[in-house]
């Protein structure tokens with residue numbers, strides 16, 4: 001619909017008309033008066049923003065009408081056309097912006113423009129007064145008040161569809177109040193709002209220049225859906241209205257005399273391009289996509305990637321844009337997409353809602369920005385039924401697929417960018433695997449893990465491709481919050497790495513949960529190397545025979561340990577996965593790994609942590625390294641002890657130390673640190689030749705008898721400190737802090753260093769166990785060669 005060709009001059013309101021119309025005076029709310037003063041006195045840079053603000057208000061007002069018209073077309077009757085017109089009048093120094101939007105009643109004029117300061121206004125003003133106004137103006141949006149950047153007097157005439165009267169709001173820049181009068185012209189607008197800016201002299205020079213005004217409108221109204229028309233003359237005086245037409249030189253037919261060859265001024269459509277999302281993606285530049293994202297979703301940063309597409313949803317079709325923001329908001333998990341402002345639903349180019357019910361965008365996707373324009377939706381139903389329409393469900397499915405495709409596309413085309421994205425947003429994908437069963441298979445492909453096989457993280461497809469012949473498991477070790485360097489040293493991965501198999505390091509707390517949701521990938525089963533059941537798949541008959549032999553050889557030791565540790569241990573096994581460690585402790589079928597236990601303990605400090613207590617109650621598995629000299633010697637000791645009570649007591653003590661130290665080394669806690677320390681002390685006594693019963697010589701000097709005299713009047717002087725002692729104490733504390741820090745950072749302190757423990761207590765059990773043989777690894781077979789795909 002065009003703006004019509006009627007010359008606009010006849011309908012404008014003159015200051016004289018207003019002056020005699022009477023009306024009521026109002027006082028601005030204090031924040032607004034303050035805002036106005038700031039606008040007038042401080043903010044003259046960026047004056048152009050008034051174009052954007054006023055056109056966006058006009059566009060919003062028009063969208064409201066279009067939205068209502070979808071269900072109640074009678075709203076259109078007072079003014080059929082939905083558009084904005086802009087007129088610059090040099091003679092009177094005015095710019096007039098009219099829209100046929102929703103309009104405002106008398107009360108609304110007063111409330112919207114005079115009494116309701118928006119939330120954030122005070123904060124904005126405070127920042128301004130502190131001096132960082134220049135940058136804020138763009139973010140804050142002065143709205144209607146930006147008029148006073150360029151005008152010293154503004155009138156707003158407005159009429160709603162069902163009001164018979166038309167009202168005019170009038171204010172001077174810097175005034176404390178405003179006036180509202182009944183429009184002396186009568187209801188000329190039909191429906192809508194007309195803003196007249198009486199420009200300041202310097203602003204008049206700048207903005208009454210038509211080409212400049214036109215380019216400003218183009219720049220700032222790019223995404224306005226409503227058509228904007230500009231009157232092509234800078235004067236309303238009919239004698240200067242016409243602009244000369246430059247005739248083409250080879251024009252053969254001269255219809256008129258050159259002197260009269262003038263073009264009549266007319267309304268010229270300025271924003272003649274369809275909105276960005278309606279265009280073909282090849283007709284939209286990167287910059288346009290970025291700007292659209294930043295304005296639509298109020299973001300100061302450009303997006304990382306986007307997809308723009310068309311699709312069908314049942315009987316209707318839609319266009320959509322999905323954007324991956326440059327960062328994942330920290331609080332994404334505790335918010336929904338509605339509070340993150342992540343969705344815009346349009347119907348036939350009219351904004352409808354940002355809220356399609358709590359689950360329209362899944363929690364892990366709630367930070368991805370989504371713009372949808374549907375060709376047809378039943379809008380005369382309530383919000384709840386709207387959410388349930390089949391079309392919206394289909395669109396949702398399509399959107400999800402597009403988002404995952406977009407991730408996959410970045411991963412394959414630009415791995416560096418993907419690594420950066422994953423670093424920030426990987427956790428959202430992991431949440432997706434855990435919570436979104438329907439899309440799980442798609443999302444798992446996008447995950448990346450820290451691996452022993454390469455510097456960079458790996459996809460699971462790559463892990464499967466690197467599998468060895470016969471391999472049926474993907475090996476992983478969980479160590480939330482720990483570094484790869486620390487996990488590499490764990491006894492659980494010793495033999496697996498020594499053999500050349502790949503191990504994934506689950507350094508993120510959520511990794512173990514991910515694997516609970518996805519027990520297998522590419523036909524391989526995830527295997528926690530800290531749990532029972534590690535298989536290499538290349539065990540040949542000789543190895544199996546050797547294992548069987550070892551099992552029967554060590555049966556007496558296994559039997560003894562089962563009895564001795566019955567309270568804590570479910571299974572005692574002869575292990576094939578250890579190389580240099582004598583033994584290790586793994587979780588039983590229902591128990592947690594040491595890592596999980598630590599996580600649970602960290603989550604809840606209280607003693608009634610049910611899950612933690614439950615996990616701790618679960619019996620564990622004790623794996624022995626049959627090639628280790630400590631274990632070999634223990635077997636001999638079990639055989640030799642027979643009924644000899646002393647020998648049995650000594651054996652019991654050694655086993656207890658071995659078991660508890662293995663607990664520590666496997667990331668569990670010992671049940672009672674005090675009794676553990678007593679055991680170690682007893683061994684130290686033996687190794688140092690100190691009697692088990694000798695006690696520390698304690699010489700306690702008793703306190704003098706009770707004082708009966710009066711309390712001393714002067715407090716005694718403070719004792720003098722031994723400077724040296726203080727310095728030592730400080731150094732010790734420092735050392736402790738460093739050690740704690742290192743522990744938190746997950747350095748090698750994390751794994752108890754078995755060799756140093758052995759060194760410390762080894763002397764003590766010298767008579768029980770032969771000295772350790774350092775090198776045990778000579779018979780570790782190499783992994784078979786890479787499986788050809």
Ligand SMILES: Nc1ncnc2c1ncn2[C@@H]1O[C@H](COP(=O)(O)OP(=O)(O)OP(=O)(O)O)[C@@H](O)[C@H]1O
Nearest residue numbers: 057058061101103104112113141142143144145193
């Ligand atoms: N052209 C218009 N037609 C109808 N109502 C309008 C028009 N311009 C402003 N209003 C009303 O006045 C209110 C205040 O406008 P203002 O521009 O100051 O802030 P806003 O538009 O709400 O916020 P922002 O500009 O930050 O988006 C608007 O919310 C709207 O209700």
